[in-house]
Amino acid sequence: MIFRFWYFIRETFVSLWRNLSLTLAAILTVAISLALVGSSLLIREGADQATAQFQEGVEFIVFMNADALENQNEAIRKVLDTSPAIKEYVYVDKFAAYEEFRELFVDKPELVESVTPEIMPPSYRIVPSDPDADNVTELARQFSEQPGVKEVATATEAIRQIEDFSTRVSQALLVAAIVLVAVSAVLILNTVFTAISGRKTEIEVMKLVGATNWFIRIPFMLEGTIHGLMGAGLAVPALFVVDSKVLAYFQESEAVPLFRGFAVPDGFVWSTSIWILVIGAAIGMIGSAFAVTRYLDV
Amino acid sequence: MIRFEAVTKSYKGTVVALREASAEIQRGEFVFLVGPSGSGKSTFIRLINREEVPDAGKILVAGKDISSLSSWKVPYLRRQIGYVFQDYKLLPKKTVIENVAFALEVIGRPRPIIKRQVPAILELVGLSKKADRLPEELSGGEQQRVSIARAFVNRPLILLADEPTGNLDPATSVGIMRLLDRINRSGTTVVMATHDRGIVDSMRRRVIELDRGILVRDESRGVYE
Numbered sequence: 001m002i003f004r005f006w007y008f009i010r011e012t013f014v015s016l017w018r019n020l021s022l023t024l025a026a027i028l029t030v031a032i033s034l035a036l037v038g039s040s041l042l043i044r045e046g047a048d049q050a051t052a053q054f055q056e057g058v059e060f061i062v063f064m065n066a067d068a069l070e071n072q073n074e075a076i077r078k079v080l081d082t083s084p085a086i087k088e089y090v091y092v093d094k095f096a097a098y099e100e101f102r103e104l105f106v107d108k109p110e111l112v113e114s115v116t117p118e119i120m121p122p123s124y125r126i127v128p129s130d131p132d133a134d135n136v137t138e139l140a141r142q143f144s145e146q147p148g149v150k151e152v153a154t155a156t157e158a159i160r161q162i163e164d165f166s167t168r169v170s171q172a173l174l175v176a177a178i179v180l181v182a183v184s185a186v187l188i189l190n191t192v193f194t195a196i197s198g199r200k201t202e203i204e205v206m207k208l209v210g211a212t213n214w215f216i217r218i219p220f221m222l223e224g225t226i227h228g229l230m231g232a233g234l235a236v237p238a239l240f241v242v243d244s245k246v247l248a249y250f251q252e253s254e255a256v257p258l259f260r261g262f263a264v265p266d267g268f269v270w271s272t273s274i275w276i277l278v279i280g281a282a283i284g285m286i287g288s289a290f291a292v293t294r295y296l297d298v
Numbered sequence: 299m300i301r302f303e304a305v306t307k308s309y310k311g312t313v314v315a316l317r318e319a320s321a322e323i324q325r326g327e328f329v330f331l332v333g334p335s336g337s338g339k340s341t342f343i344r345l346i347n348r349e350e351v352p353d354a355g356k357i358l359v360a361g362k363d364i365s366s367l368s369s370w371k372v373p374y375l376r377r378q379i380g381y382v383f384q385d386y387k388l389l390p391k392k393t394v395i396e397n398v399a400f401a402l403e404v405i406g407r408p409r410p411i412i413k414r415q416v417p418a419i420l421e422l423v424g425l426s427k428k429a430d431r432l433p434e435e436l437s438g439g440e441q442q443r444v445s446i447a448r449a450f451v452n453r454p455l456i457l458l459a460d461e462p463t464g465n466l467d468p469a470t471s472v473g474i475m476r477l478l479d480r481i482n483r484s485g486t487t488v489v490m491a492t493h494d495r496g497i498v499d500s501m502r503r504r505v506i507e508l509d510r511g512i513l514v515r516d517e518s519r520g521v522y523e
Contacts, residue, residue, distance in 0.1 A: 004406060201387055208347070209452070210377035211404035213370065 004215075011219035015195045016226065022191040023227065029187050030231020030283060033180030034276045035238040039246075040173035041272050042239065045264050046247055047166030049104065060128070060136055060154040062143045063121040066094065072148025073122075079146075080124060085139055087129045094120040104263055121150050181283060184231065188224045188287030195223060196295050203296065217292045224288020225281050232280025236273045243269050299325040299456065299487045300346055305355035307341055315341040317511040318355065323489065323504075325455075328482045330498050331491040332522055333508035339491035342508065343458050346489065347379045348372050360455060377405055380449030380486075384461040386441045388433040394444050395420065395429040401448045419451045423477060439470035443477065450481055457481060459490040463497065471497060495522040 016023050064073065080089050092100070097120040105111045128136055140152040196203065206216050243264055300323040307316040316338045323329055331339040344350045345357055348364050357365050364375060388397050395416055402412045420426045423443040433441055442462060449457060459478065463471035475497055482488045492498060498505060498521060505520030506513060515523070 007403060202389055205387055205389065205400070205448075206404045207373075208349075208376060208381045209401040209404060209448070210373040210375070210379075212373045215404060215406070 008218050008222060012222040012226065015199075015219060015223050018198065019191055019194050022187075022194055026184060026187045026191045026227040027231045027234070029180060029184040030228055030280055031234035031238070033177050033184050034232050034235035034280055035242075036173045036177035036180060037279065038235060038239040038272050038276050039242045040170040040177060041275075042242055042247065042264050042269065043166050043170045043173070045268050046250070047170075049263055060126050060140050060143075060152055062124040062126065062146075062152050063150045064123065064148055065150045066119050066121050068122070068148035068150075072146070076124065076143070076146055076148070079143075080126065085129055085135070087127045089124050089126040091122070091124055093122045094118065097122060106265070108263070181279075184228075185283050185287040185290075188227045188284055189291045191227065192220050192224050192288040192291035193295050195220060196291060217296060220292050220296070221285060221288045224291065225284040228280040228282065228284025228287070229277065230280075231283075232277045235276050235280070239269055239273055239276065299323055299327070299360060300489070301356075301358040302342075302345075303356040303358075305345065305352045305357055307338075307345060307350060307352050314511045316345070316352075316508075319508075319511075319513045320355075321506055321513060321516060323487060325487055326482070326485050328479070328488045328501070328503040329490070330501070330503055330505045330520075330522075331489065331508065332493070332498060332505055335493075336510070337508040338511045339508055340460055341511075342506075343460050343489060343491055346456070346458060347376050347381060373405075377452060378455045380446075380452070380454040380457040382442070382445050382449045382457065382459040382462045384464040386433070386438075386445040388441055388444055388448075390433055393430050393432055394425055394436070397433070397444055398448045398451050401451055405452070407452075415451055419447045422450075422480075423447045437470070438466050439473055442466060442470075442474055446474070446477055446481070450486070454486065456487045456489065459488065461491055461493065463492065463494055468496060475501065498522040 062076065064076070077091075080086050094117045098115065098117040101115060101120065102112050126139075128139060136154050140154045143149055144152040203216060243266075247264060300321075302319050302321045304318045304320055305316055306314070306318055308314045319338075319342070331342055333339055341350060345352060346359060348367060352365050355365070356363055359375065360378060362375075367375060389400065392400060398419060399412050399416045402415065407415075417426065417429070420429055423446055425440060425443055425447065428436065428440065433444065436444070442465075446462070457478070462478070463474055466474060471494065478488055478490065479501070502519045502521070504518045505515065505522070507515035507523065
């Protein structure tokens, strides 16, 4: 059995080496398509995280200045308590905001160190009686004119912004990725097919001396699987680059405050990486399985 | 050892390669299949190791009906049958010894057995001294010896040979026939398709003649005609 194992390994790598240019093309295509799949997943997750504060009916958030005076806060609270337009609200003070920030950026201690509770804006997360978009916009406008208010983020506007953005980007990436995944499967199929046709006599002899079908198939299927895995192996570091460069870029964005929440936990990057490897191996296996069943005729 | 019961085989539904052929070949026999090109000789051989499946009739090999053999069992059938080609089908990048060992490797024989059997079989075919040569460095006759060594190294019950001397000159062919005869005397059933009148007439073994798919003659100690 050990002997067979080495036989398969040897045959597989000899074949990979023989078709080097096709092998590289297949691996690179897998890498690019899986990097896109992964980025798309990361951006989705980032958007989910960024919009997490708008859950449970919260339609808009009033951010106070970090140095807002107590009487300014009281004025806001009074309106919130008495206005029939407001159903309920939650006050998040600067310490709670700091806590949330720390949780969100638990993987990025340097970012957490750069802030203190003192500079965090306290906020009111508000559930209006009527979640109609026009109504929310009007309420937001009223609050934004109050003294001490830094800005008002409405779910409709902010979430739409982020969701629009992330949906558009991640869908575009996903479409490109799906096309490329198909292309890479076909490319693997082709590479394995080339490997098969380069070894016609060998396969014929194997069949006639009584090698089992699986014995003949396994090196070719391993070859395809290795294409997929190697491509995925290249895509994984690309994901970490996307996480540390691209998503970080949004986090530093001044234009849209909510993008600051655009973070993905490291754990998510790792689990996405594992998925990428699994998908890569699957693409390789499927591509090569097609090739062996169609062209090997055993 | 091999029994054909009214075996019919046609290709693409129209060309009849074999029509209701019946024959029985005993263990240890040496049988020539003769007839012009397209008479069904190759089909006869390919039916025995199940490269082809009959349209009608039954084929028994070593007591088993192979016409209904499930496909995963075919490799195990073929391990009992050696096969020699007209064009040798040696792997050009492997040496003589590697070509022969290959047949054992791919059916998962343990290395010690391969190490023992391969040199022994090369000795038998007279190629011990050329074990490390590549096929292209050998003459046609030597290449055919390698091919026979590969077919016989697993000690099959049956050896099938499709025009094994087809590419060889008469003097070389005699050497190949001596080798096949020797293999046959060790108890292996040999079925050989051939055009070579001289060989058939000089060996005086059983002759089965096919003509356009019909078995027209079956004689022990026959001649080519």
